[in-house]
Amino acid sequence: MRRRRLLFSLLLAAAAGMGTAAVPPQPAADRDATPLGQVIPAPASVHSGGDPYTIGGRTVIRVPGGSGEARQVAGYLAGLLRPATGFALPVTAKDGRDGIVLRLGGRGAKGLGEEGYRLTSGGRGVTISAARPAGLFHGVQTLRQLLPASLETRSAQRASWQVAGGTIADSPRYGYRGAMLDVSRHFFTVEKVKRYIDQLAMYKINKLHLHLSDDQGWRIAMKSWPKLATYGGSTQVGGGPGGYYTKEDYREIIDYAADRYLTVVPEIDMPGHTNAALASYAELNCNGVAPPLYTGTQVGFSSLCVPKDRTYDFVDDVIRELAAMTPGPSIHIGGDEAHSTSHADYVAFMDKVQPVVAKYGKKVIGWHQLTGAHPAKGAVAQYWGYDATGAAEREQVAAAARNGTPLILSPADRAYLDMKYDKNTPLGLSWAGYVDTKRSYDWDPGSYLQGAPPESILGVEAPLWSETLSTSAHIEYMAFPRLPGIAELGWSPASTHDWETYKVRLAAQGPRWDAMGIGYYRAPEVPWPAK
DSSP states (O other): OHHHHHHHHHHHHHHHHHTTSOOOOOOSSOOOOOOTTOSSSOOSEEEEOSOOEEOOTTOOEEOTTOOHHHHHHHHHHHHHHHHHHOOOOOEEOOOOSSEEEEEESSGGGTTOTTTOEEEEEOSSEEEEEESSHHHHHHHHHHHHHHSOGGGGGSSOOOOOOEEOSEEEEEOOSOSEEEEEEEOSSSOOOHHHHHHHHHHHHHTTOOEEEEEOBOSSOBOBOOSSSTHHHHTTTSOOGGGOOOOOBOHHHHHHHHHHHHTTTOEEEEEOOOSSSOHHHHHHOGGGSTTSOOOOOOOSOOOSOOOOOTTOHHHHHHHHHHHHHHHHHOOSSEEEOOOOOOTTSOHHHHHHHHHHHHHHHHHTTOEEEEEGGGGGSOOOTTOEEEEOOOTTSOHHHHHHHHHHHHTTOOEEEOOHHHHOTTBOSSTTOSSSBOTTOOOOHHHHHSOOTTTSSTTSOGGGEEEEEEEEOOSSOOSHHHHHHHHTTHHHHHHHHHHSOGGGOOHHHHHHHHHTTHHHHHHHTOOOOOOTTSOOOOO
C-alpha cells in the first residue's frame, strides 16, 4: 500500500505540472464519437443513445468517498488523458454527476462481480461503476478505446475528446485471461516486461505467466542456490549474455502488474527443461557431472534426477523462496516435454512435488502432461495441444477435467503467439502450423476440447515463447494483432464472437498501436485503414 500511495502522490505531482500546460486548440466541429460497442474485448451489453460527453478544460475526475484503490485508478486515468488532451483533469473526492466519475459500490455496481463495470455516458459526464477496483480499471480501458487513437501519442493533440452516449454493462466470461512471456530462451529486462504488461492491461488480461527457467537460462535469484542465476542465467539462445531478476526486480514486476490488476504466475519448469539448473549444480544430475550450458533450441533432452533425495531438497528450497516472493495464489511447475524422464519417474516426481507447492500455500498449475500423472486436488492443467495431438492424449486431458481438474486452454495452433503467421513471417516457429489472425480468433474455448465439461474451463492464455524473439519489437510483431483476439475469447460472451465484425473492430486498433509505437503485423485478412 505504501508503494501505491507513493505512485498516487507522483501522479498528483505530475498533475500539478500539467495544470500549466498549454491546451491544444480543439477542432471546430466534433467528429463522430467511437460507437460504444466498437472496442476490444466486445462488451457483454451495449445500449447506445443520448448525448455524447466531451472531455474539456473544465473536466474533473471524481472519486466519491476517496477510496485508496479507486483514487489510484483515477490517477492512472488522469495519466492517460493529460498528455494528449493538455487538460489539467484534477482528481477530487467530491461527488457530482459532471465530469468523469469512478464510483465503487452502489446500485450501479450490482451484479458486476469482481471485474465487471458499468459505463454510462451522457451530456454531463461519464460514470464508471464497479463493485471492486479491478472493475473500475477495466472500465477505464474501455473508456480509453472510446477516445481517439491520438490519445496514445503522449503529447498535446488537436482532437475531439468525445465519448458516445449510452451504457455498457460488462463482466468477463472467464476469470483466467492470461499471457505467458518466456524470459528463459531470451532474457527480457524489467522495463521490457513492464511495457508488455501495459499492453496486456489494455485488453483486460489479468494474468502474467512468467516462464522463469528452461534449458537455456534460469532467470530468478535464489538465495539457497545462488549459482542458478549467476551461472545458469549467464547465457541465452544464440549465446548472448542472458541475465536474471534479483528479488527486488521480481517484486518490481509484481507490483507494476498488480497496479494494473494482473497477477503474476511464476513458472519453474521441471523435471525436464532443466539444463540451466543441471549445469549450475552437478549434484542435481544422476551421474554427478554437470553438463555444459546450452544455447540451442532443442527440447526434451534434460531431466532432474528423480531418484535422488537431493533433488527434492532443491525443489523444496526453490518453491519455498518463490512462494515467499509471490503474492499470487499459484505456482506453475511446468511438466511438459519431459522426454528424458521415464513415465514411472515422471509420476513419482509429480507425486512428490505437488505437495511441496501446497506446503508453501500455493496452488499447482502444470502443462497438460500433468494429467498423465496424478493431479493433486485443486491442481490446474494448461492444455497446449493442437490439431496433430493424438486422440488418446486429448481424451486423457478431458477425462481429468471430468474428474475435477480445471483447465486453462492454450492450443498451440490457435493461442501460441510465437507461431508464424505464414511462410514469409521472419520471426517465430511453425511446428504447430501457421497461425493467421483469423485462426487465432476463430474458436470457442467452451467447446474446444471434446469431452471436457464447459464448467471445467477456467479461461485462456496466449503463450509467447522466445526462441527467435529477443526485443520488445519482436514481442509486439508476434503478439499484435493476435493477442487482442485471445483476450476477447476470454472476456466476451460467446454470442459476441464473430470474425466478420471482429476484424473491423480490430482494424480500428491499428492507428492506436501506431500512436503507441507498436510495430504490429498488418495481417492481410484485416481491413486496416490506410496509413
